[in-house]
Amino acid sequence: MSYSDALSKALEALGASEGAKLSVTRDGRTFVGTLMPHHEFSAPDILILKMKSGYNVGVRITDSASIEVLEKPAERVRKEAEVEYREGLPKLVLIGTGGTIASYVDYRTGAVHPALSTSDMVNAVPEIRDIANIDARVLFSIFSENMGVEHWQELAEAVAQEINNGADGVIIPHGTDTMGYTAAALSFMLRGITKPVVLVGAQRSSDRPSSDASSNLVACARFCTQGNRAGVFVVMHDTLGDDSFAVHVGTRVRKMHTSRRDAFRSINALPAAHIDKDGKIVFSGAGVPVSDGQAKAIIGMERSCVLLQYFPGMEPSVFEDIFMRSRGVVIAGSGLGHVNEGMIPLIRKATDRGTVVVLTSQCLNGRTNLNVYNTGRDMLAAGAVTVLDMLPETAYVKLMWALANTSSPEEARMLMKTPIAGEMSDRRTADERRL
Amino acid sequence: MSYSDALSKALEALGASEGAKLSVTRDGRTFVGTLMPHHEFSAPDILILKMKSGYNVGVRITDSASIEVLEKPAERVRKEAEVEYREGLPKLVLIGTGGTIASYVDYRTGAVHPALSTSDMVNAVPEIRDIANIDARVLFSIFSENMGVEHWQELAEAVAQEINNGADGVIIPHGTDTMGYTAAALSFMLRGITKPVVLVGAQRSSDRPSSDASSNLVACARFCTQGNRAGVFVVMHDTLGDDSFAVHVGTRVRKMHTSRRDAFRSINALPAAHIDKDGKIVFSGAGVPVSDGQAKAIIGMERSCVLLQYFPGMEPSVFEDIFMRSRGVVIAGSGLGHVNEGMIPLIRKATDRGTVVVLTSQCLNGRTNLNVYNTGRDMLAAGAVTVLDMLPETAYVKLMWALANTSSPEEARMLMKTPIAGEMSDRRTADERRL
DSSP: OOOOHHHHHHHHHHTOOTTOEEEEEETTEEEEEEEOOOOTTSOTTEEEEEOTTSOEEEEEOOTTOEEEEEEOOOOOOOOOOOOOOOTTSOEEEEEEOOSGGGOEEOTTTOOEESOOOHHHHHHTOGGGGGTOEEEEEESOOOOGGGOOHHHHHHHHHHHHHHHHTTOSEEEEEOOSTTHHHHHHHHHHHTTTOSSEEEEEOOSSOTTSTTOOHHHHHHHHHHHHHHSOOBEEEEEEESSSSSSEEEEEETTSEEEOBSSOTTOEEESSSOOSEEEETTOOEEESSOOBOOOOOOOOOOOOOOOOEEEEEOOTTOOHHHHHHHHHHOSEEEEEEBTTTBOOGGGHHHHHHHHHTTOEEEEEETTOBSOOOTTSSHHHHHHHHTTOEEOTTOOHHHHHHHHHHHHHTSSSHHHHHHHHTSOSSSOOOOOOOOOOSOO | OOOOHHHHHHHHHHTOOTTOEEEEEETTEEEEEEEOOOOTTSOTTEEEEEOTTSOEEEEEOOTTOEEEEEEOOOOOOOOOOOOOOOTTSOEEEEEEOOSGGGOEEOTTTOOEESOOOHHHHHHTOGGGGGTOEEEEEESOOOOGGGOOHHHHHHHHHHHHHHHHTTOSEEEEEOOSTTHHHHHHHHHHHTTTOSSEEEEEOOSSOTTSTTOOHHHHHHHHHHHHHHSOOOEEEEEEESSSSSSEEEEEETTSEEEOBSSOTTOEEESSSOOSEEEETTOOEEESSOOOOOOOOOOOOOOOOOOOEEEEEOOTTOOHHHHHHHHHHOSEEEEEEBTTTBOOGGGHHHHHHHHHTTOEEEEEETTOBSOOOTTSSHHHHHHHHTTOEEOTTOOHHHHHHHHHHHHHTSSSHHHHHHHHTSOSSSOOOOOOOOOOSOO
């Protein structure tokens, strides 16, 4: 749907194009804001204004309404920079996928676009050129809620290719929504990788003063060049300030806040390292040092898998079809990994037809253990597989990978119980961190 | 299935009944542990031993195996206590539901039983008799993973009845697995309650030295008698020690660790109060003071609701049946509350047939906001309802209640967006707590 003819003409006559700052008065109320693009679901007589608060408001333009143009739209300026190759610096490759880190708020409209090119991103952080020679390519330009299994596969192959072409590390700017899932997927697909592969995001787009895009990118580049750690990681702010960055193991990280800059947390494990604002890296334990060796992406993924959360009132009849048609089901159970007794026969029925049913905990923190209570023992007897302290999301990703890269459900089940990418641990560490 | 005849006879001859401490040697390996009850899914020639570590091991008894009885089973001693009524003390009613707080580890077998009576529980904490006169009744004796909607309903009615019969407060010992869900359900069903209704659990059973059962119960009784706060709350350890207890608002609390004593955390809100080990109560804000007035339980619940988590690779075709047959669907979306673009038509299709689709965030912390990105705006246009910073689990419980107690999906949708029991907030508080 677009504007009505009358409103289109009125806007044109006023020079009120998208991005203009308008003052709209109607029925005695005045709204001041930036004119947003007309939305396909909006009625033809509604103007959408982005207010100073950041919120949008829709104003219906009646005959009595008046519109005044306070400011014409500004032009978006794009910088192009000459890139010089510096001898002696390591080579990092940025593979762009989209997301807030690669987005900009259009100055004209206030809308967020996932369209910043990877070289734009690098040019916005000139100091990164002192750390490494950066090659940049855009693989996708999507918001991460639209990342799917096929994107993980394409990305893993691109990473392997870049490393085999001589990259000392790969940085993957990524939307934060599903960055944890992608990190887990790459961790399994690129198991044994000999160089750092680091996903990085931003909670605030790069042209906002509070953006974490540049500082996260710089921390990421430092870790890749000075960390001497191979593997798949996520680098994000560790605190609300710009003074500390955490390097999370790709299978252990989860977005734990919708908007804070320190949203990413390692669960059931310490971050592999912390980096301060001066680039000092402090490691939490031993890791795999960087080495030479070909990278290989094992990208097979069984698509017929689901991730579910147990809840009181969960009816086996409602979920039976999903259990029976899926090759893999991961349930975030309650507490130590429980479901109610009504669901147990469904676990057994699905297991009997070859579905692998994996139990994790919706508590997120702590280890599953189905040996403590009768419910758990009955679940184990029905075929449920537990995976120690693995995150539900990581278990879902691993199950897709395990089912595609083994030859029977029994093998997949065994693989689920075997730590292969830092994703689970049997250690009962004295964890006294504040939850 | 039971033991084979031969094994039954051998155990009997040895006096090796359940709870006996055995040493079993087979193929050169020796297992020492307490004989557990034979499990219906175990093979007839397997003995289950609970080891010192707390884990069970199954040992197949072959011809070459030898069994030695190290200790005969001990007798479980049950205490009975005379209860005297004390003038001038408030009256609290304990309504037992089961769970670890009401369970004991059978000394004979090491198995956990949900069978401790409510008066046993009170007798185990004599100091509680100095705080209040305690009446106790057992409503259920189940592990909380088996609590269902019908249990919430029965419990809400029992609470209202006790308050109308003169209780100054009601304490509900409850299994921790689903205590958050029950607390949310009671919060909506008993909206406007004039007395404190407090759920309390334990992460360690009451006969373990590290049990938190007694200290949580005492904190609970103190809050009920000295807090002057009406409403539904959860009281649990706030720290790993026995020195601080948190009083959580019933709609804001979530079990965030499988086993730690401080597993329960308030999400997107401060706890209503903290209680120290001497009983000093510090409040975080104003609340509703205790008053007189009849209690009324509004217990209608629409059972045809589900709670789902969005994940990359979620296929609309796999979930279509659930969306179309349910009257309510709550999705824990990614980030600000997103799903991928492929799921949006399903939201629209379900909304069009009258299903209410509510979006929350799997980040748990922070607020949903579907106005920031195109994906979110498309979801809103398709009919998705957002609920600020409400927990997914609370939204699921509220949706069941909203659908049953309104007369149209549109009314239910409006009710979901209206805070009625402290379950959501539009305030953007400066939240700087460590995640």
